[in-house]
Amino acid sequence: xxxxxxxxxxxxxxxxxxxxxxxxxxxxxxxxxxxxxxxxxxxxxxxxxxxxxxxxxxxxxxxxxxxxxxxxxxxxxxxxxxxxxxxxxxxxxxxxxxxxxxxxxxxxxxxxxxxxxxxxxxxxxxxxxxxxxxxxxxxxxxxxxxxxxxxxxxxxxxxxxxxxxxxxxxxxxxxxxxxxxxxxxxxxxxxxxxxxxxxxxxxxxxxxxxxxxxxxxxxxxxxxxxxxxxxxxxxxxxxxxxxxxxxxxxxxxxxxxxxxxxxxx
Numbered sequence: 001x002x003x004x005x006x007x008x009x010x011x012x013x014x015x016x017x018x019x020x021x022x023x024x025x026x027x028x029x030x031x032x033x034x035x036x037x038x039x040x041x042x043x044x045x046x047x048x049x050x051x052x053x054x055x056x057x058x059x060x061x062x063x064x065x066x067x068x069x070x071x072x073x074x075x076x077x078x079x080x081x082x083x084x085x086x087x088x089x090x091x092x093x094x095x096x097x098x099x100x101x102x103x104x105x106x107x108x109x110x111x112x113x114x115x116x117x118x119x120x121x122x123x124x125x126x127x128x129x130x131x132x133x134x135x136x137x138x139x140x141x142x143x144x145x146x147x148x149x150x151x152x153x154x155x156x157x158x159x160x161x162x163x164x165x166x167x168x169x170x171x172x173x174x175x176x177x178x179x180x181x182x183x184x185x186x187x188x189x190x191x192x193x194x195x196x197x198x199x200x201x202x203x204x205x206x207x208x209x210x211x212x213x214x215x216x217x218x219x220x221x222x223x224x225x226x227x228x229x230x231x232x233x234x235x236x237x238x239x240x241x242x243x244x245x246x247x248x249x250x251x252x253x254x255x256x257x258x259x260x261x262x263x264x265x
Contacts, residue, residue: 003224003241003249007037010246014094014190015056016233017064018260024235025064026242027053034066034074037248047074054142055095055105060262067092071105071125073263082265083125094156094190094231096144101264102126102172104134106141106155122155124172125265134174138164143191143201143231147214148258154180154199156188163188163201163212181216190231192239194255202229202241209241211255224249233257 011030019025024037025046034047034056047053052068059065063075071083071092082103085091095105107120121136122144140159146152153174155164162182166174180199187205194200197214207227211220228244234257241249 003251005225005247005249006041007043007248008246010035010248012230012244013242013246013248014054014231015066016190016231016240016242016248017056017058018233018235018240020058022235024240024248025056026248027056027066028246029053034064052091054093055144057095057097057103057260058262060101060264065095065097065103065263065265067095067105071095071103073265082129083123083131093141094143096146097261097263098146098172099150099261100127101262103263103265104144104153106138106144108141127264129265135166135177142189142204145191145193145199146258147193148195148197152214154191154193156191156201158187158189158204161186161188163191163199181212186210189229190233192232192234193258194234195258196255198255200232200239200255202232204228204230204244207243209239222251222254233260
């Protein structure tokens with residue numbers, strides 16, 4: 001199967017997420033707004049104006065959790081801040097939720113700003129809204145995902161041109177940090193995991209999605225009709241991709257995606 005173009009005309013798109021009814025949610029990072037693309041290819045702006053949204057997750061109580069200048073829960077037009085930034089130099093990028101509903105989110109410090117860029121951290125918002133710093137030294141945080149059983153955490157570090165991997169202990173603490181893959185021509189962005197343990201990684205520096213097996217071997221490289229793919233998600237066996245030049249794409253029959261858990265924070 002080939003890629004099918006569902007929408008275009010946006011800025012850099014991020015955060016593709018399947019809504020409860022099968023519609024696709026996505027954000028326009030530079031121009032602002034979170035959008036909903038339904039099965040009839042009708043697009044609705046569901047969160048107006050909000051810029052810098054790098055990650056979207058559904059919330060178990062309805063609505064969605066968004067990153068950006070803070071991490072917030074938007075429900076019925078009301079915004080509840082879950083995690084605020086420490087200074088105006090900080091922002092939050094991609095995020096993901098584990099089976100318990102805790103929110104994992106990476107920090108951007110000074111990126112794209114007048115301030116000097118510094119490595120960020122991966123934070124976890126616990127169910128009581130306390131915050132745990134899991135680890136640091138992430139040069140440019142992007143996609144976050146879990147192995148099917150939840151015991152392995154994958155994290156894109158775009159500037160390091162690598163995927164960082166940690167095992168998650170029984171108490172949720174990360175251990176055994178290692179590079180899953182590293183290549184000077186590889187700029188990993190958003191990612192998604194299939195039920196067979198495959199990791200599907202959008203390449204910010206190229207128009208393709210790279211499929212790795214759990215051992216870090218490249219299984220396939222799926223070319224896309226674009227200069228740069230920024231993120232991916234699964235809907236059943238359909239792979240959705242969004243791009244730096246404002247395209248929304250899908251490719252059926254690729255692989256079965258793992259269940260994506262809602263936030264419960």
